[in-house]
Amino acid sequence: MSSVQTEQKVQSLCLEKGWNLAVAESCTGGLFGGRITSVPGSSAYFTGGAIAYSDDLKVSLLGIKEKLIRDHGAVSSEVAVAMAEGVKGMTGADVGVAITGVAGPDSSEAKPPGTVHVAVITPFTIETRLYHFKGARENVRKSAVDEALKLVLAALGACRRGSSSS
Numbered sequence: 001m002s003s004v005q006t007e008q009k010v011q012s013l014c015l016e017k018g019w020n021l022a023v024a025e026s027c028t029g030g031l032f033g034g035r036i037t038s039v040p041g042s043s044a045y046f047t048g049g050a051i052a053y054s055d056d057l058k059v060s061l062l063g064i065k066e067k068l069i070r071d072h073g074a075v076s077s078e079v080a081v082a083m084a085e086g087v088k089g090m091t092g093a094d095v096g097v098a099i100t101g102v103a104g105p106d107s108s109e110a111k112p113p114g115t116v117h118v119a120v121i122t123p124f125t126i127e128t129r130l131y132h133f134k135g136a137r138e139n140v141r142k143s144a145v146d147e148a149l150k151l152v153l154a155a156l157g158a159c160r161r162g163s164s165s166s
Contacts, residue, residue: 006146006150006153007035007042007149008039009054009153010152011039012074012097013156013157014045014156015044016067017059017159019045019090019093019095019097019122019123020046020091020094021036021045021046021093021094021095021097022097023097023098024049024050024062024083024087024099025052025099026048026051026052026074026098027116027141028103028145029101031141031142031144032049032099032148033048033049035145049087049097050090050120055069055117058079063082063086064079064082064085064137065082069083073111075100075102076100076117077119077130079100080099080100080117080118081098081115081119083096084126095122096119096120097148099116099117099118099148100116101114101116101117101131104136104140106139110157114132114133116132117130117131118144118151120148120154120155120157127154127155129147130134131144131147139149
């Protein structure tokens with residue numbers, strides 16, 4: 001499936017369910033939101049999001065507890081879930097997506113470049129994944145968004161199979 005088909009499928013499933021989606025991005029710096037809004041009609045389900053690159057903004061904008069970041073690091077599944085919950089709460093979205101990681105070329109928090117955590121929260125599921133991408137910074141960012149879109153599709157599809165109503 002091409003990337004445009006992936007974004008169109010996300011749109012189709014969200015519209016089918018009557019759900020809206022929001023994203024909290026760190027290492028991808030708005031690339032996920034850009035991909036979603038590249039599809040005409042995205043305003044019917046995409047509420048927007050936040051680029052919370054710094055830990056301070058993760059705390060002040062998304063409501064993440066400083067202790068969570070201290071205990072687990074900003075690049076962790078725990079923080080990714082908190083970011084997704086925070087953007088859902090901030091926007092009133094049904095689906096929250098979060099991407100946090102180390103795009104490189106330098107390491108961060110003793111985590112190697114290419115380490116990325118993605119979280120997707122729907123009304124029925126919480127999905128998280130850890131990825132270790134290879135390559136230059138832009139490859140890591142693009143790969144993170146590609147995989148985040150696939151995880152959104154998987155979570156939306158699981159809701160389709162797991163529930164009889166939207």
